[in-house]
Structure formats: C-alpha cells, structure tokens
Amino acid sequence: MTGSADLPRVVVAVPPDLRAQFFAPEEWARLASGADLTVLDAHTDRGALARALPGARALITSWGTPRLEGEILDAADALELVAHTGSAVAPYVGEDVFRRGIAVTQAGDAMAGPVAEVALAFTLALLHRVHRFDHALRTGADWETASAAPPRHEIRGSRIGVIGASRTGRAYASLVRALGAEVAVTDPYLGAEEARALGVRAVPLPELLAASRVVAVHAPATAETRHLIGAPQLALMPDGAGLVNTARSWLVDEDALAAELASGRLDAAIDVFDAEPLPVGHPFRTLPNVLxxxxxAAGTVECRLRLGAFAVTEVLRALRGEPPLHPVGPEALARLH
Structure with missing residues (x-):
C-alpha cells in the first residue's frame, strides 16, 4: 500500500476499518498518485508512529492517533501538514506543532450537515413524542396506555432554541427554520446584525431556555462551556420541553439531566455521553422520555467519505505548495474534544 519512492512521503495513521469508510477507491488512488504512502494499521502505536514520521511531509490522523508531542514530534523532521479526519484537533496536536510551522487542518465542515440532520430528527421525535410511543409499545403497554403522552406539537410555529452558532448550530437552525420554526440562538460571539442575517434572534441563555419547546446544544467543548447546562438551567425549561444533544456531553451536567428526566418533566434525545460506551445500567436506558x-450522528456513509476526501485534498495541496482550505491555528486548542 505504498506509492513510488520518488514521490513525497505521507503517513496515513488510519486503521483498516476507517480507511475503508473514509477513502473511496478513486480518492485513495488520487492520494497514492501524488505520494509515497506509509500506512499504519496499528494507528494508536506511539512507537510505530515515531518510526514512520522521519522524512514524511504530511500526516493524516484519525480518532486514536497519538498526540504529536515529545519524541513523536521530534521524529517529524520534514513534516509540513497534519490533516485530521475529524473536527477537534486538540487531542492530536499541541502548541509545539504550530510553533514549528506545521500546518493543521480539520474536516468539521464535512460533519455539520449530518449532525444537523440528526438533531432535526431528534427535534421532530421529541415534538411528536415518538420515543414515548415506541417505548410504551415495546415494553408491553396496552394500546390505551401506550397512546397516552404529553401534548404534542408541530415544528411549524414552535420556538426552537439553539445553544451555539457553530457550523452545526447554523446548519440545524437553517433546517428547522425551513420547516417553519421560530429560532432563537444564544452565543456570546453572535451579534444582533449577524443573527438577523441568519434569520434568528440572538437572546441570553436564560431567555432561550425559558421560551423554547426544544433546545438543541451545538456549542464547542471548551473550559468555559463545561456543564453550561446544569440543574439551574434545566429548571428554567418549561414542562414538556425537550433537550437535544448531538454535540458533547461535556456541555450538560449528566447527573442533573438524569434527575430531571427521571421526574418526567422534560424529554431528551441524546447522542453523546460522559461514559462511552454508555453503561448497561445507566438510568437513561430505561426512561420512556429519552431517545x-x-x-x-456524523456516521453516514456520505459524511465519512467526505472526511477522507477533505484530507486527501489538503495533503495534495500541501505537497504542491498550495495553502490549506480548512486550516486551524493555535486557537483551536481551546476546543478540548
């Protein structure tokens, strides 16, 4: 799985199962036509990565690739680019990478669409209580009992709150607006003029929580956003409201959410958890008001192929001396995961 030794060398630290999902045959051929490839099946092996890096001009990373620091970074004597196939780069690079002038790219734009679609699907399910009906029928409730649920609502005319005007937050806002929702967004960096251009209202977090039928979390995981949604914030949400989290569990106090959901007052749809895999005995697994x-959320066939295509394009551009299309700087290290 290597190209010509006359070509610049590129290390691909992506395991076989993900390589098959990320790189369509034509994309892999495009990469191999421009680079001598060193492929690491044992992509989490620090020693293997350090041995592969000398002389390599680019590195493609995936989830689990060791962080470029210490002896691994010292071995990267010719490295010009780290192309990450995910969004958050902090687990894979540190400030020393940027100080050495190594470019870093990420593929977050490829993920925004499918994650926003899942958040929309979650929103519709919560509004129509689909998860409650499904749980009741699957657990043996009689027809009349299974038919009982809190009031249901259409998305058209519903007030939907978005926490975070991120790429995914904006994509989600666009989707729910297209279906007729009234959208409010809370984000310290979103000004009134930009909010108007997006067709949303910029409001403080307490107002958003108190006024929304569904609140979707799309903020980044930074030191400042740790448990942004805790017991006091959940208490502001009206009875019957729903919380959607396809971002990071970091943003929500899971214990506080579990306690609120156990009361039955709120519903939730959740894709991310403090402990993954989610423990079999976790209370979320048995609650009828949780999806x-x-x-x-980002695991579609199309999304994963885009992740690989993004990385291939960035690598080939770097080898031609062209600037990256999706670069990040040291400020990206503030996003913890």
Missing part, C-alpha cells in the same frame, strides 16, 4: 443513539 438514545450511540454517538453516531
């Missing part, structure tokens, strides 16, 4: 998926 769960196993951290798969």
């Amino acid at each position: 769960l998926t196993p951290h798969q």
